[in-house]
Amino acid sequence: MALSSADWSAVAQRFELDVVHEHLETDAAAERLAHSAVVVAMRERTTFPAELFERLPELRLLVTTGMKNAAIDLDAAAARGIAVSGARGGGNSVAELTIGMMIALTRHFAEEDAAIRAGRWQHTIGPGLQGLTLGVLGLGRLGGPVADLANAFGMRVIAWDRSITSERAARHGATVVDRDALFAESDVLTVHMPLSESSRGLVGVRELGLMKPTAYLVNTSRGPIVDEAALLDALTAGRLAGAALDVYDVEPLPAGHPLRSAPNTLLLPHLGYVTTDQYARFYADVVEDILAWDDGAPVRLLEA
Template identity: 35%
Template structure:
């Protein structure tokens, strides 16, 4: 059967092709960005793999032979899940391929801010040896590391932060505030987490409830010495509000790997702020996670079109899976 990668910005798709061909299927690679381009590229496909292209109700209505959709990564905010399910199409993701990598990156951003690494490096390159720009620095054992969202990545981040000596607290809407997770993380209300955290690391999906969850009011409720870390989805944070908070000293700094507009424009005001540490949506990446993502996304759709249950599925009711 025909499997179409409708869009992918990776250097190559050899891993995906190997999985598809080993299962006896034909893989086609396209570069679709719009609904019309997706529809044209995926005509007669039994399955598609998507990175950023929109998968809308109109797309589903135009692809009657489609049985499975594989999404590169954890999130699926560009996919109309209701329409996919109504059309009997299995939606598969790879939710845990980058758990270690994203949590590592969240810690890297947090530590670079907590120890002033980026600002000290820039000053040293200018021939400056003064600690004043990064004072006061504090040892980790006296700081509170707050984790918003205690799913797989949030839990891994909490575990690693605790290993470095931070006092870790968390919030997750699925957990009762005041309880402790099986891994030993004390839970707080959302407001308590915001107020207590010296470092606030975000690990939530992007949906109607979390869009601009971190806004001007939330930033104002944080400690002025606190750092904000975002490695989940750019639109969870109101970017304009973060810029203003950094400019005004409402918070001490931000480590951001994801943005509302990607790639980040070269004239974006964040790039001029010395208290912002920025990376280009790189948290997911390691050689190991890269290979695992590419292999498993195709394995999932191959399983569906071959009549088997995939490893990871958002709408299992489509296949009659409880």
């Protein structure tokens, strides 16, 4: 999709373009990218640790879609004189996906689709969103639009994060509650926090234990924010009605991973930002950054 999402003709006049279709771990990436002066990374799918930078002697510019990328060791890049730039996104793709996953999970879309293809007919039932309480863990750049859409569905919206204010919550039709109340009162809990040392494992055994057995969890943020083992245990034991996940501790999700067979789950392959309009914005910026760098002009530096 990269080359069809923007006009690369000016770049192609200056560089030989090579599109990598397969997922690359460090050794494979070092071999494939060894002679590349410029590398364009799709979000956090490929990690760029110090070890990899040391094995890419010709690399001078690394461009990533998005303005933050936890998979890139920025200090190591800087130490080797490698510029790291970002591409802006936009739109409402994550919020739209979150609401879509809520409906698909609670109304059992995947199960009913499989059933009708197998010759069966209606055999599940689930709640409508109107009147349910949506708990938003992280009412920021992504959580805010989710709250806005939830209001349109007639949901009661509550929210918590470490820096939340009543004024910010009010702008999104949400009520601020304490952290325990967020888990205890939510019929659907949706996660929208950046991954950091303070947010890693934030939704663990205790927090899942506070949730109603009829409640659902949706995570379109980062996998490690939710304790994967605790979530699996809650699902298997029936202490949670279901979980919709777009992110995982390890991506791609390994074959045979227990989540693949966990009950009452909707699993997507990190699609939050994967839309044609988002890619058009990403790759327009990528092309702009490459040309600017080649011309000796400033590039859009990645946010730390």
